[in-house]
Amino acid sequence: MNASKRKQNSSTMVAVDTLRDLIFTGDLPAGSDHLETELAEALSLSRTPVREALLVLEAQGLVEIRPRKGVRIKPISPEDMGEIYDILTELESLAAGTAATRDLSVGDLAALEQTINEMDRALSIGDLAAWAKADDTFHTELVRLGGNSRVTTIVAMMSDQVRRARLATLDLRPAPLQSNADHRAVLTAIRSGDAKTARRTHHAHRTAAKTVMIQLIKAYNLKTL
Amino acid sequence: MNASKRKQNSSTMVAVDTLRDLIFTGDLPAGSDHLETELAEALSLSRTPVREALLVLEAQGLVEIRPRKGVRIKPISPEDMGEIYDILTELESLAAGTAATRDLSVGDLAALEQTINEMDRALSIGDLAAWAKADDTFHTELVRLGGNSRVTTIVAMMSDQVRRARLATLDLRPAPLQSNADHRAVLTAIRSGDAKTARRTHHAHRTAAKTVMIQLIKAYNLKTL
DNA sequence: TCGCGCATTAATGTATACATTAATGCGGCT
């Protein structure tokens, strides 16, 4: 569950990583406001690197800087969820398709399959957290195999934005049984170099996931997450 | 040709806008390196807002911060171009499709048609710069009508990254005659609420644009732009 | 002479001091 951007060990990047983690863990809850000074204090840093970190996090869509009202940890509304799922659907499907056209190393393919097996294992023992983690890895890896670095970055950003919500609703959802059949189908298509099928299958998979999430939100009348 | 983010009149945002413009006009050429101090000097600001602006621009993919080597104005390689066009293809097509499902005001549709007419006019008098501007407006407006704010943001970012390259190759390209037929077809599909056709047509349009650009790059052996 | 390592220094990274601004409430005016 740790952070991503270990570009350097500058205080700014430490602040970025730390704040990200605090957001994901809920220590900085969605919708809450925070003064630069407080955050600087909390991280034992001066305001400068914290300000810089906040600018980065704002660019990543995780916080909103509202001068004199504090930095708001951006909540996710049902509409946001819809927007993000639509983007993930398109870009991941693109990646799935191009992954099928590249000749991937057996290692890469094996790694992908490994995450699918892990999801099966996790599901069989009812460990939803482990399933979620493996699912995340699968999607991340899939996108990486697509070979478009910008897609990878954007998908990571969007996934981060819904991470909290996904975790929060994890045990409200029906067990994702169909999910893994989809994953295997995508993998098979990629293995056989069938870009069209890989793309279409993954697209359907993601579209279904969106539907589930939206219905969940309606059913529980969740406003923000 | 002016900038976008008029969030406030803070020095940081002024710096963001100014630097963006300097990049687009080529005053800060692709691939060139610049010290924070120089840039601060040039903008008559202290390093602080300039540093903050650079962080924002880095997040937008326009510059790369390379400690002790200066800030590099990111050049666009043929590979980058391919990545970006692929993303634009997917996200704009998504937008075209959803635009067709929403009931848009006649004003919105008229505005879109207006840009198409403007492209025709510009082409008929051989004013490529005007054509490019109208084309840009068309795509921006189309995406806006899709109603997904994140798609709008991402497409704007990606478009910015290739803006220089598009302008630079403007008069190397064959006259974009097919282009406007495509635009009209997309508009018609949106008008008639035919999401599938809107999406597919725009997808084909963008894919063709990518091909043209890639061949252009090969033909002229352009390495970075 | 060649190469290694340290001193120098230029650039960035960080802290802090200072300026500006907008929210807040108080006081006076009507």
Added chain:
DNA sequence: AGCCGCATTAATGTATACATTAATGCGCGA
């Protein structure tokens, strides 16, 4: 009594001073 406007002040925005770091070149030794 209600409301307008100014003073207060807390927060952000900006500049600058200071710390750290990595590139550079010089000098010493082999």
